[in-house]
Amino acid sequence: MSALADRVDRASGGSRERAARVGLRIVQAGPVLILAVVALAMSLLSPFFLTERNLTNLGFQTSIVAVLALGQLLVILTRGIDLSVGAVVALSGVLGVMAGDSGPVVVLAMALTGALVGAVNGLVLVKGRVMNPFIVTLGTLSIVRGAALVVSDAQTVTGLPPLVLTLGTGLAGPIPVPALLVAVLAVLAWILLARTQWGRWIYAVGGQPDAARRVGIPVDRVLISVYVLCGLAAGIAGLLVAGRTDAGAPTAGQLLELDAITAVIIGGASFFGGRGSVGNVVAGALIIGVIRNGLNLLDVTPFWQSIAVGTLVIASLELDVLRGYLEQRLRAAQTRSAEA
Amino acid sequence: MLEIRDAVKSYGAVQALRGASLQVEPSEIVALLGDNGAGKSTLVKAISGVHRLDAGDLLLEGEPATFRSPVDAREHGIETLHQDLSLFDNLSAVANFHIARELRGPRGLGRLGLLRERAMERAWREQLERLGVRILDPRQEVGVMSGGQRQAVAVLRAVAFARRLVILDEPTAALGVRESRQVLDLVSRLPDQGIAVLLISHNLEQVAAVADRAVVLRQGRSVGQAVPTADNHETLVSLIVGAGAGP
Numbered sequence: 001m002s003a004l005a006d007r008v009d010r011a012s013g014g015s016r017e018r019a020a021r022v023g024l025r026i027v028q029a030g031p032v033l034i035l036a037v038v039a040l041a042m043s044l045l046s047p048f049f050l051t052e053r054n055l056t057n058l059g060f061q062t063s064i065v066a067v068l069a070l071g072q073l074l075v076i077l078t079r080g081i082d083l084s085v086g087a088v089v090a091l092s093g094v095l096g097v098m099a100g101d102s103g104p105v106v107v108l109a110m111a112l113t114g115a116l117v118g119a120v121n122g123l124v125l126v127k128g129r130v131m132n133p134f135i136v137t138l139g140t141l142s143i144v145r146g147a148a149l150v151v152s153d154a155q156t157v158t159g160l161p162p163l164v165l166t167l168g169t170g171l172a173g174p175i176p177v178p179a180l181l182v183a184v185l186a187v188l189a190w191i192l193l194a195r196t197q198w199g200r201w202i203y204a205v206g207g208q209p210d211a212a213r214r215v216g217i218p219v220d221r222v223l224i225s226v227y228v229l230c231g232l233a234a235g236i237a238g239l240l241v242a243g244r245t246d247a248g249a250p251t252a253g254q255l256l257e258l259d260a261i262t263a264v265i266i267g268g269a270s271f272f273g274g275r276g277s278v279g280n281v282v283a284g285a286l287i288i289g290v291i292r293n294g295l296n297l298l299d300v301t302p303f304w305q306s307i308a309v310g311t312l313v314i315a316s317l318e319l320d321v322l323r324g325y326l327e328q329r330l331r332a333a334q335t336r337s338a339e340a
Numbered sequence: 341m342l343e344i345r346d347a348v349k350s351y352g353a354v355q356a357l358r359g360a361s362l363q364v365e366p367s368e369i370v371a372l373l374g375d376n377g378a379g380k381s382t383l384v385k386a387i388s389g390v391h392r393l394d395a396g397d398l399l400l401e402g403e404p405a406t407f408r409s410p411v412d413a414r415e416h417g418i419e420t421l422h423q424d425l426s427l428f429d430n431l432s433a434v435a436n437f438h439i440a441r442e443l444r445g446p447r448g449l450g451r452l453g454l455l456r457e458r459a460m461e462r463a464w465r466e467q468l469e470r471l472g473v474r475i476l477d478p479r480q481e482v483g484v485m486s487g488g489q490r491q492a493v494a495v496l497r498a499v500a501f502a503r504r505l506v507i508l509d510e511p512t513a514a515l516g517v518r519e520s521r522q523v524l525d526l527v528s529r530l531p532d533q534g535i536a537v538l539l540i541s542h543n544l545e546q547v548a549a550v551a552d553r554a555v556v557l558r559q560g561r562s563v564g565q566a567v568p569t570a571d572n573h574e575t576l577v578s579l580i581v582g583a584g585a586g587p
Contacts, residue, residue, distance in 0.1 A: 024484075191454075192452075195454050195455055196444075196449075196451075196452050196453060196454055196455065197442045197444045197451050197452070197453055197455060198451045198452055200431070200435060200439075200442060200455060201440075201451075203428070203430055203431060204428050204431065204439060204440075206430070207428040207429060207430035207431060208426070208427070208428050208429070210424075210426075211424070211426035211427065211428060212428075214390075214410055214422070214426050215410070215426060215439050215440040216409070216410060216411035216414070216440045217439070217440050274428070274429075274430035275430055327481075327483055327484045330484040331483070331484050331485065331486060334484070334485055334486040334489060335486035335487060335488070337486075
């Protein structure tokens with residue numbers, strides 16, 4: 001096989017192969033590049049965009065979607081999806097206000113609510129042999145939203161402990177506390193995915209589920225774990241929403257699940273599983289935030305924000321297609337050089 | 341070292357194995373031959389822990405053994421290269437090589453332990469050296485590799501971690517002539533490392549080149565064995581297709 005290696009080494013100097021390799025790098029950095037371009041455009045178009053006040057505001061606006069997107073990324077990496085996270089934001093808010101006056105108790109109750117719904121999602125998916133996360137979480141979306149309405153008697157209740165208010169609206173210097181929370185969660189998610197054995201298994205399960213089972217990866221437990229973590233993230237997002245509004249509302253978080261999924265897709269994760277990174281997904285959430293914030297500053301009606309974000313979603317899918325094409329080119333180049 | 345006696349296995353109404361026997365000695369290369377549907381894959385799946393036999397004995401070092409799962413078989417030193425390769429296109433060559441056997445630390449963290457990437461790359465290079473193979477960028481994703489390179493990663497993974505026996509199901513299926521020869525060279529060096537090989541192949545010339553012994557299955561039964569030399573070619577073919585089927 002050493003002769004083969006020599007040929008591969010020599011052939012990797014081929015210009016077409018190098019072009020494909022560079023192209024692949026660019027696609028992989030796509031979301032960060034898009035964020036840079038969008039932010040640059042907004043700062044040129046509006047003198048207010050780069051002001052401290054606006055960036056602080058942007059931090060508040062983006063953090064909720066960013067937390068949800070981090071959870072959603074874990075699930076999408078395993079070829080899954082979690083539609084229930086918006087409803088979890090509502091249920092955890094409602095239960096949070098009912099949990100009393102103690103800050104830590106309320107925080108714990110809200111986070112646990114999310115993790116519990118996530119555990120139900122994961123267990124039904126794995127043990128119920130349904131194996132269709134779209135349907136399972138569509139069901140729990142409805143159930144959890146209904147539960148939030150039942151428990152709260154459809155009433156919004158105000159009044160949360162100071163700890164929760166700080167998490168939702170606090171400032172550390174010019175930096176919003178929720179943005180700091182996003183940073184901490186992003187680092188934790190990055191360590192899990194990029195540095196631990198369990199994280200490697202999450203990618204493996206998304207890449208080739210049958211092979212994962214055959215090589216001895218506990219696929220079911222990996223799946224349950226990502227839904228629990230996604231639910232936990234939704235509970236934490238519920239904390240931020242409740243803290244920001246100082247209320248637990250059974251109607252909170254509607255359609256937030258779509259924002260989260262949008263951020264993950266714009267963040268370059270593949271809907272077919274196994275590909276995606278924490279940094280890019282945070283960039284994805286920021287891209288949505290910057291577009292909305294910037295267009296607001298420019299006095300463009302919100303209707304156009306929706307059109308802009310939607311266009312970007314489709315463009316991101318095309319980037320995924322381009323990635324597949326470039327990989328195919330590379331594979332073909334390597335096959336050619338192996339047979340030469 | 342490994343022996344299977346009178347193995348029987350049915351899938352519903354289909355009897356895949358109806359009394360197949362097979363023996364592999366330490367450091368021996370045994371070829372398993374047979375037409376499509378002769379029961380080769382079923383027998384292999386029983387040895388590698390994917391399926392369990394309905395009846396018959398599996399003996400490891402003379403002791404009765406049952407492999408409840410592929411992991412169980414691997415813990416007994418038996419590695420299998422399945423025809424579908426079981427590779428992960430989205431992971432690097434070295435990640436594929438170590439999959440589910442990652443080196444990690446510190447100890448207390450268990451499966452949340454941190455991956456020791458450098459140690460894994462070192463281990464990969466050591467294995468390549470031990471097996472006399474020098475290929476591939478360890479960090480390249482398997483998905484962008486050629487068919488031959490992918491096959492090489494899968495063969496290496498099976499071979500490197502085997503302690504007793506490596507089962508190779510059509511290891512040269514996707515390969516050109518030159519790459520096939522490289523894989524066969526590697527296989528023929530394994531007995532020096534104390535590892536036995538069970539080789540499933542359609543290619544009688546390849547079998548003749550490396551195997552010490554060929555066992556033939558037909559319609560779920562072992563119907564004979566021979567030393568696979570060029571002279572025995574006709575004998576093996578008639579065993580494979582059935583004596584009555586000849587002219």
